[in-house]
Amino acid sequence: MPERRLQMKAKLIEALEIAPEVRHFVFEVPDERNLIFTPGQFVSFTGTFNSKKITRAYSIASPPCGNRFELCLNRVVEGLFSPRLFEMKPGDAIEMRPPVGFFVLRHPPREAVFIATGTGIAPFRSMLLAQLGAADPRPFTLLFGVRYERSILYREELEQLASEHPNFRFYPTLSRPEPSWTGRTGHVQAHIYEVIGNRRDLDVYICGLKLMVDDVRAILAEMGFERRQIVYEKYD
Secondary structure (H helix, E strand, O other): OOOOOOOEEEEEEEEEEEEOOEEEEEEEOOOOOOOOOOOOOEEEEEEEEOOEEEEEEEEEOOOOEOOEEEEEEEOOOOOOHHHHHHHOOOOOEEEEEEEEOOOOOOOOOOOEEEEEEHHHHHHHHHHHHHHHHOOOOOOEEEEEEEOOHHHOOOHHHHHHHHHHOOOEEEEEEEOOOOOOOOOEEOOHHHHHHHHHOOOOOOEEEEEEOHHHHHHHHHHHHHHOOOHHHEEEEEOO
16 A cells, blocks of 8 residues: 655645635645545645744545545635635645544444534535435435525535435525525524434534534533534634
8 A cells, every 4th residue: 555645735726706705726636646535524734924834724625536625715814824825826736734534424324414604514515425426325414504695605506416315405594694585594503403303313413613513512412412423523
């Protein structure tokens, strides 16, 4: 088995704005034929800022596909790393560490409920495209919360997946809906009972900011879920 590289270069192929201050990035690793990872894992980028090396981790938003991978990032105005990534042009490269992480689907496989807010959708997109593309028969439900309708990331793709796969349900909810919105409103916490009901024989995966993740974990604990049934990743 070939030795795994500890450092790689990621070259930007394209970057598309998919919501205000949110971009979908496509990278490739020129020195690798196949970038091996499990959906849900992340890569780490390293850059130098004020003579100091800084590393940031970003969840992969795509299934394994050759030496390419995709990210979904929002620009943090006061941040160091995201503004630099938003300034990158196709062909630019950045130092990268290979994918790692434990936010992956559990085994043996069970029905899964995904709860995400904002760019926390990234690892779930990776999982869904991989599993549904492989005709995984288990039921998947995605409860996805954002502020505005224009910020429902990958909306058309997710709606298409739901229409093509009877075992996938997609529930977006808006915390600041426009008058024209007729779907679910409020934060994801308000819809947990609706999505899960009386079921306690499934796994729940949560990804987003700390406050949301902690709230959802507390609600699930009150509902009787065991700790091993709750898998989470925080973005702050």
